[in-house]
């Protein structure tokens with residue numbers, strides 16, 4: 378819509394409007410056609426001319442608004458807006474490193490380069506370069522996954538939810554899977570173990586109680602229809618106090634006695650012991666396999682630090698059954714995922730170098746003093762950008778790992794704490810500031826909490842700081 382003012386400007390009539398043809402012949406119109414093509418440009422111009430015509434009929438179209446340059450400029454902006462990508466890079470200052478709504482793991486350079494290559498050139502996705510025959514896309518990375526996890530075989534699907542679905546459908550369709558009541562988790566609303574179980578066609582047999590499940594609970598539930606004994610990692614919550622759960626090795630032993638597979642949905646599934654870098658210990662995939670799990674499923678983009686993917690590892694015979702399921706074809710990954718996953722996995726061959734090379738681990742292990750220096754540098758800039766009614770302070774805070782990984786542990790961090798100092802309730806004013814940050818050319822996403830807006834600087838690495846600062850000083854020409 379045009380933004381006309383009430384100045385007593387000379388008015389234009391509808392007949393003063395230029396024709397569509399004349400606009401398209403104009404040098405600026407030709408430039409528009411070059412950029413956006415005929416159908417978009419003529420539709421935008423027609424629409425704009427139509428609204429100008431309406432204004433003319435209401436005697437409120439200023440003469441200046443019918444200038445071709447003016448009309449073309451308006452449509453240019455509109456087309457620019459319309460063609461802007463909806464998926465935009467943002468600054469994640471929420472304090473949650475693996476933020477599911479912000480795309481989880483950020484990938485290392487080697488993975489980025491591999492994806493660019495896969496986008497640009499044909500690749501041996503399902504082509505065996507040694508024989509010239511047909512290949513299997515899983516073969517590109519199965520050996521590497523087995524090397525890192527100690528599993529016999531591996532396959533990859535679109536995400537861990539797909540991995541669990543495919544595993545259950547392949548191994549437990551119309552049969553029973555026994556799971557502890559304390560492990561019937563919901564991950565972010567859409568993924569609930571009982572729902573996935575029923576969609577997979579598997580019959581859920583809950584055993585034990587919310588807080589305590591014993592080995593004999595599983596044992597007593599085993600019957601002729603039982604296909605699997607399953608454990609699910611309680612990714613996003615913890616049961617504390619009077620609790621009891623069965624270890625993977627105990628469950629594996631029981632399953633062996635009954636010749637049933639023991640399967641584990643590990644959720645995050647890290648490949649290395651993260652406690653060596655001061656992070657809370659998490660069971661690794663290798664430990665889980667070693668403890669006797671026959672199948673383990675885990676995500677590619679949580680603690681592993683790779684692209685969205687679901688990895689299924691375990692006994693060769695079971696993986697073979699999983700791969701033969703027609704659903705595998707529907708859930709398989711594309712070449713971009715495989716291209717990104719391989720170099721990320723390869724980094725795990727040199728674990729001691731991971732904190733520099735694996736982006737997510739680098740973010741997890743950033744030291745608070747690094748963020749503190751940044752916070753002190755950015756504080757005055759943000760203070761003047763926000764204005765005097767807000768108070769911006771550099772302050773210690775805690776980041777989270779996110780994506781339901783290690784929900785109880787927090788990482789000491791530093792950032793900016795912004796509160797409202799004017800009169801009245803702060804809520805509305807904080808929302809307004811949150812929106813201003815969200816509407817910057819690269820949106821800045823913070824966290825509203827406790828009557829303040831928190832900007833955790835853990836995920837603003839120094840190399841991104843200049844661009845962050847630049848958009849707080851809009852260049853005025």
Ligand SMILES: *Cc1c(COP(=O)(O)O)cnc(C)c1O
Nearest residue numbers: 536537538564610612644645676
């Ligand atoms: C995160 C998670 C899932 C779902 O994984 P996606 O990769 O998000 O599909 C399933 N199970 C557990 C235990 C999880 O933590």
